[in-house]
Amino acid sequence: MKWNKKSVVIGLLLVLLAGASRLLPHWHNFTAVGGVALFGAFYFRHRLWSYIVPLVAMWLSDLILNNLVYQGFHEGFVWFSKYMIWSYVGIAIMVLASSIIIKYGRRKEILIGTLTGTILFFLVTNFGAFVMDPIYLKTPSHLWLAYIAGLPFLLNSLVANIFFAGVLFGLSSLVKLKSSVAQSSLSREV
Numbered sequence: 001m002k003w004n005k006k007s008v009v010i011g012l013l014l015v016l017l018a019g020a021s022r023l024l025p026h027w028h029n030f031t032a033v034g035g036v037a038l039f040g041a042f043y044f045r046h047r048l049w050s051y052i053v054p055l056v057a058m059w060l061s062d063l064i065l066n067n068l069v070y071q072g073f074h075e076g077f078v079w080f081s082k083y084m085i086w087s088y089v090g091i092a093i094m095v096l097a098s099s100i101i102i103k104y105g106r107r108k109e110i111l112i113g114t115l116t117g118t119i120l121f122f123l124v125t126n127f128g129a130f131v132m133d134p135i136y137l138k139t140p141s142h143l144w145l146a147y148i149a150g151l152p153f154l155l156n157s158l159v160a161n162i163f164f165a166g167v168l169f170g171l172s173s174l175v176k177l178k179s180s181v182a183q184s185s186l187s188r189e190v
Contacts, residue, residue, distance in 0.1 A: 035164025086128025
């Protein structure tokens, strides 16, 4: 798989943005990870990298959170925990759905991709909470309770994903516009 320098730099910047947004104080689930997943699904030509970028950001920030911030809740160093899989699968499904929906980077596609990806992430992660948390009896009514308990997080995720995807897609469009203006002015000078 061939990488160009620009994609590597963009990928690293996105990992830093998504990871930092989880480490800095924020509202619950108001981070850049979803926006990075949505943008990466559109931006990266190599589909594998659209998955790697948000998942690496999640894993690195989980490594810091679990071993520094929440170390009192764990015994020893935590490289990975079984509860984390639900968030990672949710992000991967968000990338998959977004890569199918967001083809040309149009506002309508971005909005539909953001709504779809956010809802799918919510469904997967709250199903994971239902499966993993012993507080929930394994009945349909308790599954429903797990989804109801997650609604405030869904709202924050949706607002964050709209905000961060909007910023990332907007910056990308601005860079393309400035690049095409510069290119056309160069061609006129020649």
